[in-house]
Amino acid sequence: MTSAMRSAEAPAEVLVETTTTVNGREVRASVPARLHVADFLRQHLGLTGTHVGCEQGACGMCTVIVDGEAVKSCLMLACQLDGRSVRTVEDLAEGDELHGLQQAFKEEHALQCGFCSPGFLMTATALAHQGCRPGREEIREEIAGVLCRCTGYDNVVTAIERWFAEHPQGAAPDPHPAVTDPTATQG
Numbered sequence: 136m137t138s139a140m141r142s143a144e145a146p147a148e149v150l151v152e153t154t155t156t157v158n159g160r161e162v163r164a165s166v167p168a169r170l171h172v173a174d175f176l177r178q179h180l181g182l183t184g185t186h187v188g189c190e191q192g193a194c195g196m197c198t199v200i201v202d203g204e205a206v207k208s209c210l211m212l213a214c215q216l217d218g219r220s221v222r223t224v225e226d227l228a229e230g231d232e233l234h235g236l237q238q239a240f241k242e243e244h245a246l247q248c249g250f251c252s253p254g255f256l257m258t259a260t261a262l263a264h265q266g267c268r269p270g271r272e273e274i275r276e277e278i279a280g281v282l283c284r285c286t287g288y289d290n291v292v293t294a295i296e297r298w299f300a301e302h303p304q305g306a307a308p309d310p311h312p313a314v315t316d317p318t319a320t321q322g
């Protein structure tokens with residue numbers, strides 16, 4: 136079969152015009168209708184801090200924040216981001232200065248290979264955006280959707296617990312909140 140015949144038979148890829156805010160920056164893109172958010176972030180925007188494990192919603196490695204909520208980005212289509220605000224792990228540190236939560240992970244030895252870390256970091260950050268003040272057991276429940284092969288979880292819980300303890304007010308508002316009225320950003 137010639138390549139010309141193959142391309143003639145291949146179904147046309149449906150593209151969807153999508154405008155979203157990623158880490159505070161507006162992004163306009165034509166995204167394949169079946170592309171999931173994790174691949175959009177990694178392959179189209181170069182934001183490879185979002186890791187992909189199972190692509191079935193089971194491992195939580197791919198967790199990002201969408202409109203303030205922790206979302207498994209392999210289970211959401213990129214075109215569904217239209218009009219929404221996404222925050223990824225790249226948005227935590229400021230230059231070379233680690234975010235307080237990342238610093239807590241570092242100091243509490245809450246990672247080994249680190250592959251799962253973005254999932255934990257964004258899950259905990261979403262809790263802070265929602266004004267939660269979780270205790271140790273609640274933290275365990277909240278991070279249960281993120282799998283780690285290395286740490287045994289105790290140090291992860293300790294790091295998150297410490298970060299919330301260091302911020303007794305609990306809330307750390309989303310710096311890029313959801314755009315509830317898309318027309319509000321126009322003009």
Ligand code: FES
Pocket residue numbers: 186187188189190191192193194195196197198207208209210
């Ligand atoms: S890659 Fe998304 S949950 Fe595993």
Ligand code: FES
Pocket residue numbers: 245246247248249250251252282283284285286
């Ligand atoms: S630190 Fe290796 S998977 Fe969690």
